[in-house]
Amino acid sequence: MPKGKEIAKVVLMLQPDEGREVVYLIAPSGHPNYGDEFIAAAWLRYLARARPHALIVLDCHTPGQASVLLNGCHPHVMFVDTAWRLAVEAGDRPQEESHELLDGVIEEPGRACLLVDGIGLLSRASSIHLLGGGYLNSVWPHHLGLLRLVRAAARRSGARLYATGQGLMPAGSADELRASVGDFDVFDVRDRESAELLGVTATGDDAWLAVPPKSGTDRQLRREVPVYDGTSDAAQRDVVLCLQSDLVTNTDDAPGGDVADLAIRLLDEWGVTGDQVAVIECIPGTDRVAYDQIAHRIEGAVFVPFTVLWRDGLPARAGQTWISTRFHPHLLAAAAGASGVALSGRKDYYDTKHRSLTDEGSPWVVLPLNADTDAPARPSRGGFAAGVVDSLVARKRRLAGQLYPRQSARVRVKQALPPQVRRKLRAGVQRGKALLARQD
Numbered sequence: 215m216p217k218g219k220e221i222a223k224v225v226l227m228l229q230p231d232e233g234r235e236v237v238y239l240i241a242p243s244g245h246p247n248y249g250d251e252f253i254a255a256a257w258l259r260y261l262a263r264a265r266p267h268a269l270i271v272l273d274c275h276t277p278g279q280a281s282v283l284l285n286g287c288h289p290h291v292m293f294v295d296t297a298w299r300l301a302v303e304a305g306d307r308p309q310e311e312s313h314e315l316l317d318g319v320i321e322e323p324g325r326a327c328l329l330v331d332g333i334g335l336l337s338r339a340s341s342i343h344l345l346g347g348g349y350l351n352s353v354w355p356h357h358l359g360l361l362r363l364v365r366a367a368a369r370r371s372g373a374r375l376y377a378t379g380q381g382l383m384p385a386g387s388a389d390e391l392r393a394s395v396g397d398f399d400v401f402d403v404r405d406r407e408s409a410e411l412l413g414v415t416a417t418g419d420d421a422w423l424a425v426p427p428k429s430g431t432d433r434q435l436r437r438e439v440p441v442y443d444g445t446s447d448a449a450q451r452d453v454v455l456c457l458q459s460d461l462v463t464n465t466d467d468a469p470g471g472d473v474a475d476l477a478i479r480l481l482d483e484w485g486v487t488g489d490q491v492a493v494i495e496c497i498p499g500t501d502r503v504a505y506d507q508i509a510h511r512i513e514g515a516v517f518v519p520f521t522v523l524w525r526d527g528l529p530a531r532a533g534q535t536w537i538s539t540r541f542h543p544h545l546l547a548a549a550a551g552a553s554g555v556a557l558s559g560r561k562d563y564y565d566t567k568h569r570s571l572t573d574e575g576s577p578w579v580v581l582p583l584n585a586d587t588d589a590p591a592r593p594s595r596g597g598f599a600a601g602v603v604d605s606l607v608a609r610k611r612r613l614a615g616q617l618y619p620r621q622s623a624r625v626r627v628k629q630a631l632p633p634q635v636r637r638k639l640r641a642g643v644q645r646g647k648a649l650l651a652r653q654d
Contacts, residue, residue, distance in 0.1 A: 246497070300363055350391070353461075480555060536578075
């Protein structure tokens with residue numbers, strides 16, 4: 215039998231939010247995917263400054279791996295998979311049963327008895343925030359259940375609902391999106407098509423939150439976030455490739471093949487030798503496929519596995535030329551001043567993503583994978599203009615400040631107190647009220 219102090223510890227473990235603000239984040243973290251992890255890290259580090267004493271819950275589909283990758287980004291973060299497990303379970307049911315589960319599980323958590331404690335934590339959140347990315351669309355229709363679930367949670371708790379930097383294309387029927395947007399306090403997207411679909415704001419991708427501005431110095435941001443690697447062998451190479459084998463066509467019937475062939479065409483046209491090349495991996499294994507297919511053409515190239523990329527940052531700088539199928543390397547390399555060609559894979563998904571950056575001022579060439587045209591000349595216009603980078607960073611930071619405004623000194627002090635102290639103070643206040651009531 216546990217002794218009294220041990221029981222108290224168990225209670226504290228079961229109630230990690232005791233008297234504390236709960237900021238609930240939902241994101242597709244932990245797969246891992248460089249862009250998704252970058253966005254999650256950006257928000258966690260932002261909240262480490264804006265909400266240092268709040269309990270931050272990151273609900274993601276792979277919490278174990280996310281907890282390793284994002285360790286240290288916030289002093290009080292816990293990783294769960296409650297919302298994702300419910301969305302997946304609902305996605306396996308007929309629509310009527312799916313809606314019934316997601317609409318009712320907050321009020322009746324026994325409907326998902328293995329997740330009762332996690333559902334309780336979700337229902338006590340003061341805000342619920344779907345972090346940015348391209349996961350709320352018809353490519354993964356079961357993810358749309360997240361919208362229905364958080365709306366049910368907000369009805370129960372009064373939590374504020376946020377969605378930022380969302381890419382909603384391809385939207386399919388968009389019924390769930392249209393039904394949901396009115397219940398959100400802020401619903402923000404990253405591209406013109408998504409904004410027009412729902413009539414909402416578009417402040418760009420959430421990755422801009424962590425991009426260092428070009429003007430002035432943000433020493434804290436530069437110290438915290440390993441956005442760019444400027445010292446490695448890869449960073450010194452003049453040509454950098456990021457070539458994926460997933461989502462390159464609507465069927466993915468020939469993983470990596472078209473990508474590898476087109477990359478070789480470009481390298482041949484530009485007269486690039488292997489010792490000029492670095493290749494980065496944003497999704498482990500998946501981004502190795504095309505590299506292996508072109509290894510014979512780029513002998514002497516340096517390969518940067520995801521683990522090194524995540525630890526050291528993106529080997530991007532002005533003066534380089536990039537060839538990237540992936541969106542976030544396009545964004546970050548162009549923000550660093552690199553020229554590039556974006557190879558657009560699955561048309562209904564990647565065209566919108568890459569075009570969202572060219573619409574904002576990226577001078578990169580966007581080339582469909584099935585393009586029948588001649589290979590373009592090697593780009594030399596660089597990336598985003600410095601003023602554009604500063605504007606996009608400032609716009610995203612303003613949005614973050616609106617969602618998580620500066621707290622009063624009194625609130626900050628209260629949130630900083632240990633759970634045991636907050637509990638004792640609350641008990642003292644309750645005893646005082648009871649005493650006054652008896653005197654009356």
